[in-house]
Amino acid sequence: MRLQKRASEPEAMDEIVMYNRRFVQERRYERYQTEKYPKKKLAILTCMDTRLTELLPAALGLENGDAKIIRNAGGVTRDAYGSEVKSLLVAIFELGVTKIMVIGHTDCGVEKMDSIQMIEKIRKRKIKIESLERSGSGGFDLxxxxxxxxxxxxxxxxxxxxxxxxxxxxxxxxxxxxVMNTETGELMEVKESDCLF
Ligand SMILES: [Zn+2]
Incomplete structure (x- = not known):
């Protein structure tokens, strides 16, 4: 655990916070008002890529309130008990979701991402990772x-x-x-593998 204080740069947030004040004052939220239960009973797991933020809902005809959208780096998960699956379970059992779409996309930054290079970048920021261990789990493979x-x-x-x-x-x-085309928004279905072995 690092105890040093984070650099405080309130001015970095000024523009966004000022915009937010105007947004609320001008009641621009009214066109987004909806309820928490997804109208299309749909949950989507997809990538946090900035190019998808507006493109993905637009390309699927989704409006505010239609679907639960869970985003992470890559839009996939290997962890059966990670936060993505937990969110999907909440969507199913608490919010009435009956359909899940897993949507990867072309030109994804996480594809072929090299963890060795990222660890190098972490080290260059003077973060000490040698002692990193998940307590009680006998080590953690970063x-x-x-x-x-x-x-x-x-x-x-x-x-x-x-x-x-x-x-x-x-x-x-x-x-x-x-898989969604990051330029055009076109969806390509990923079929289950034909391979029986
Ligand atoms: Zn991506």
């Missing part, structure tokens, strides 16, 4: 944890399988995999 995905279609397929086989995900929840 290299493995930070590693990217090899190929987006395969990663989407693996995430769809993980969810379909998950002991807490009901069988009547539809789970579908796609």
């Amino acid at each position: 290299n493995e944890w930070l590693s990217g995905i090899q190929e987006v279609e395969e990663a989407v397929r693996d995430t769809v399988s993980l969810l379909k086989e998950h002991p807490l995900v009901p069988e009547d929840v539809g789970i579908f995999g796609f």
Whole structure:
């Protein structure tokens, strides 16, 4: 645990906070008002890529209130008990979701991401990682944890399988995999592997 204080730069937030004040004063929120239960009973797991922020909902015809959208680096998960799956379970059991779309995308930064290079960047910021261990777990493989995905279609397929086989995900929840074209928003369906071996 690092105890040093973070650099405080309130001016970095000024523009956004000022915008927010005007947004509320001018009641521009009114066109977004909706309820918390997703109208389309849909949850989407996708990447945090900035190019998808508006493109993805627009390309799927989704408006505020239509779907739960969970975003992370890559839009996939290898962790059956990580925060993405937990969020999807909340979406299913608490919010009435019956369909899940896992949407990777072309030109994803996480594809072929090199954890060795990222660890180098961490070290250059003078962060000491040698003693990093998850207490009680007998060590923590930072290299493995930070590693990217090899190929987006395969990663989407693996995430769809993980969810379909998950002991807490009901069988009547539809789970579908796609890759979105980051330029055009076109969806390409990721079919389950034909390979039987
Ligand atoms: Zn991405």
